[in-house]
Amino acid sequence: xxxxxxxxxxRDAAAYVAMWHRHHPPPVGMVFAVGAADxxxxxxxxxxxxxxxxxxxxxxxxxxxxxxxxxGTRNACSLxxxxxxxxxxxxxxxxxxxxxxxxxxxASLRAAGWRVLAERPPRPGWDRPSRxxxxxxxxxxxxxxxxxxxxxxx
Numbered sequence: 270x271x272x273x274x275x276x277x278x279x280r281d282a283a284a285y286v287a288m289w290h291r292h293h294p295p296p297v298g299m300v301f302a303v304g305a306a307d308x309x310x311x312x313x314x315x316x317x318x319x320x321x322x323x324x325x326x327x328x329x330x331x332x333x334x335x336x337x338x339x340x341g342t343r344n345a346c347s348l349x350x351x352x353x354x355x356x357x358x359x360x361x362x363x364x365x366x367x368x369x370x371x372x373x374x375x376a377s378l379r380a381a382g383w384r385v386l387a388e389r390p391p392r393p394g395w396d397r398p399s400r401x402x403x404x405x406x407x408x409x410x411x412x413x414x415x416x417x418x419x420x421x422x423x
Contacts, residue, residue, distance in 0.1 A: 270307050272345060274352050277304035282315040282336075289314075289338040292370070296335045301360075303352045305345045314339030316349035318357065321366065332357045334367035337377075346377035354382055354417040365417040370410050378415050387414040 277285075282302040283295035298319055305314040314337070321333040334353050339345040350367075357365040366386070369375050375385070394408035 270342065272305045272307060272313060272342065272348050274348065275304040275306045275310075275312070277302045277312070277315050279317075281312075282317050285312060285315045286317065286336045286338045289340055290336060293336060299335070300332055301356060303349060303356065305339070305342070305348050307342070313342040314345035314349055316353050318353050318365075326364075326366065330362055331364040331366065332362050334365065337367075347380040350378055350381035350383060350417075355420050357417070358419050363419075367415050368412045369415065370412055373413075375413060375415065381417075382420065383415045383417050385413055386416040388412075389414055 279299050279302060282299070282304070285304075286293070286295040296317055296319055299317045300319050302315060302317045304312050304316075306312050316334055317336040318332050319335045321327045321331050322335065326333070334350065337346055337349055339349075354365055367378070367383070368389070369378070375383075389412040391409040391411050394404055395402040396404070
């Protein structure tokens with residue numbers, strides 16, 4: 270099966286994430302989304318890129334891959350991460366990040382030209398007395414912060 274990139278509207282990407290993502294609901298917004306489709310046009314995966322979730326990274330020059338979801342099709346994740354990397358830098362952004370949870374290997378990220386930037390310890394969640402938040406089920410899980418290397422210019 271050959272995969273190719275396709276444009277995806279936010280509502281379609283969010284619906285795909287709701288159906289296929291293992292541990293997160295769709296994000297509330299995006300800057301752009303991209304899909305991976307097979308030869309028949311069947312959507313096999315999506316990636317959603319938006320502003321960084323951590324406010325200290327939200328400097329106007331940084332984007333974050335907030336969701337990648339696939340139906341398990343081989344190489345779909347790597348194709349999507351690579352496309353996000355190329356698109357973010359082509360749009361003028363200077364940094365692209367994402368996170369994986371403990372237990373996720375990051376093989377697709379490495380294959381797409383990303384590198385580990387930091388290991389983050391488990392945190393109790395985003396709830397604070399000054400800004401209450403509901404638990405999402407992903408609290409107390411260590412995470413790995415990844416950064417995309419800028420693609421070589423042609």
